[in-house]
Amino acid sequence: MENIELKRFWEQVKEELLGALPENAHPWIYPLEISGYDKGVLTLVTGQMMGRDILRRNYYDLMREALKRVSGDENSRVVIIYDENAAKTLKKESEKLTKKINDKSLKEQALENLSNMQSAANLNLKYKFENFVVGESNKFAYSAALAVAKNPAGKYNPLFIYGNSGLGKTHLMQAIGHYIIFNNPKLKVKYTKTEDYVNDYISNSRKTNNNIENMSKFNRKYTNIDVILIDDIQFIESKIKSMENLQYTFDSLYNKGKQIVITSDRVPKEIPTLTAALCSRFEMGLMIELTPPDIETRFEIIKKIADDNDLQYEEEALMYIARNFSNNVRELEGAFTKVCAYAEITEQPLTLKLASEVLKCKESDTEITFDRIAGVTAKYFDVDINDIKGSARGQKVSFARHVAIYLSREITNQSFVNIAEYFNKKHTTMMFAHEKIKKEKDTNKEVTEALREIRQALKLL
Secondary structure, rough: HHHHHHHHHHHHHHHHHHHOOOOOOOOOOOEEEEEEOOOOEEEEOOHHHHHHHHHHHOOHHHHHHHHHHHHOOOOOOOEEEEEEOOHHHHHHHHHHHHHHHOOOOOOHHHHHHHHHHHHHOOOOOOOHHHHHHOOOOOOOHHHHHHHHHHHOOOOOOOEEEEEOOOOOOHHHHHHHHHHHHHHHOOEHHHHEEEHHEEEEHHHHHHOOOOOHHHHHHHHHHHHHHOOOEEOHHHHHHOHHHHHHHHHHHHHHHHHOOEEEEEEEEOOOOOOOOOOOOHHHHHOOOEEOOOOOOOHHHHHHHHHHHHHHHHOHHHHHHHHHHHHOOOOOHHHHHHHHHHHHHHHHHHHOOOOHHHEEEEEHOOOOOOOOOHHHHHHHHHHHHHHHHHHHHOOOOOOHHHHHHHHHHHHHHHHHHHHHHHHHHHHHOOHHHHHHHHHHHHHOOOOOHHHHHHHHHHHHHHOOO
């Protein structure tokens, strides 16, 4: 393209970009200048290194889609380059931008972003939405967390995420914090572990010097914010005074229309000694369960880590690890790290042979799926698997269905929503069936025997 054509083309693309991106991203778009467009590649230069990084990190997909709409080329992509010479025009452009960011200079806006990042209290830079691998077991939780990040104190307040350790609760929670800091920098975000909150409360309450002022400072620290992220709330149990203060913090923030996000390893009703008042508050928003990822998601998790670190590997090696470490993501990543370390130290390629030698896993012949559980259960009770999955209501079929549902939950750790999809029922029906068998398994000999025999047939005993 000639220079004039390039400029016209860029103006079209820029107009499309400004319509697609949120307003707080516009200050990073205006200083961009087109360097070239060749074979579907749009090259842009900027004098703002931070602007380049923010656009790459948060808005690349939107920029690419905008370019596709203008160019009509589905293979189009965007390259953003930092150029010191382009920085010379920054002062002139900044004067135009100040009115668009409430009379703050671009430099001040960038500093504010960084300041908010630091004040977010130990947010881990790797815990962002773009680093979270979405699968069947977590897509609802991911969508809800992203909705909260985009619209704090909107639909889901409080947001309560629960599940076993190592499934990504902290990752999603901190991703919310990072997203808000970069996209809505005026909001004050605070992340705290429950243990730190309790220790902070105890420390201030025990200070004898001007105790009232100390507690006043403590309360302001946790209530003069817009978004609070409280991790592992189960550790609040038995801390009576801390619970009382947490209730004050919760009420103060909620009544002011501030966003509250909480994680726990269990639902509020299952946290011993949690006050009824706090329990009801935690339950009045959206409660979401995280369950262990399926094998496809586990594979994608370690594949992303390998690709992000430019590692060479056999896909069979990654699948071997994904197949044998299913309890949680932390365990999965630990196994992968172990194999990578061994490969690096011994200067060997990351192959299936190496992974099996390092991990020495006993692989099961058949993956435990809903279908396999239902099939073995149907055979044990001498009923048709289609009846178990269907609407048959005979006592024998209903009993078999309840047992299959209970085992599906206990063995796979999948969510009630996923189990409900398989059995063609509502998830509340799954919860009822699971709870029924759970109550009877230690007192009803027929239930106890059925569970033992079916587990044995599944080769889990």
